[in-house]
Amino acid sequence: MARSICLLVAWLTCFFAVAESNIRPETINLYFTGRPPFIWRDDAGQMHGISYEIGEKVFKQAQLPYQWVKAPSARVQHYFVTDKQPLCLVNWIYTEERERYGRISLPTYQEHDYVGLVPVGDAANFSGHQIDALLNNPAMVVLFKEGYAYSTVLTNLLLNMRAAKADYRGDQAHNVRLIAERRANIAFFEQQELSLILKQQPDLVDKVAIIQFPELNTVPTTRHIICSKSVTEQQMLKMDQAIEQLKLISVSADN
Secondary structure, X not given: OHHHHHHHHHHHHHHHHHHHHHOOOOOEEEEXXXXXXXXXXXXXXXXXXXXXXXXXXXXXXXXXXXXXXXXXXXXXXXXXXXXXXXXXXXXXXXXXXXXXXEEEEEEEEEOOOEEXXXXXHHHHHOOOOOHHHHHOOXXXXXXXXXXXXXXHXXXXXXXXXXXEEEOOXXXXXXXXXXXXXXXXXXXXXXXXXXXHXXXXXXXXXXXXXXXXXXXXXXXXXXXXXXXXXXXXXXXXXXXXXXXXXXXXXXXXXXX
């Protein structure tokens, strides 16, 4: 009898040891919409971009299982808010709303300056003007993309402006073309993003003008890994440790 009990205990010990070794953390879905130069997938299926490289480095360093998943921005927002799966948005801009619904990592990237873009013939109407005065003009039409976050200062201005909003559901590259076609008075872009778009669409270079608004960039705009609350605090800690080890924010700020 005693021998049988010992054998049973030994068998149960082995069973639970094997079962525990087979437990793996649930794969974290890294959702992206496609927004060069931050992240995109080419025709051959290869991933590229600043955010893609950051995600690869951080999740490998943190030894967390992950997979990249492309989806429209509205669907990503729905998944994030409803929190039915562990997901992260790599290198997204911090907002209070995103912090309310999810978990925020340490900064992964510091944005370049934001600028305004207007039809080339209208540049004189914008140069030398304060941005808050322009955005409080009800006759002004501002082109923007719902669901995108902009610079820290600009986000607050857009939320409270009296100017009309126009969202044609296009990506930022399409919005540059809409400004060239005079479909709105002004739109805003991160400098690095705008430079890439104009390089890819050289026919638009002579049709738009870049306007500098220094007041848009008085507060640094940082990007983070923003995760649903299904991602555990322990997993977030691993990401933060990886971000610190990789020194990501200091590298991006120098670029």
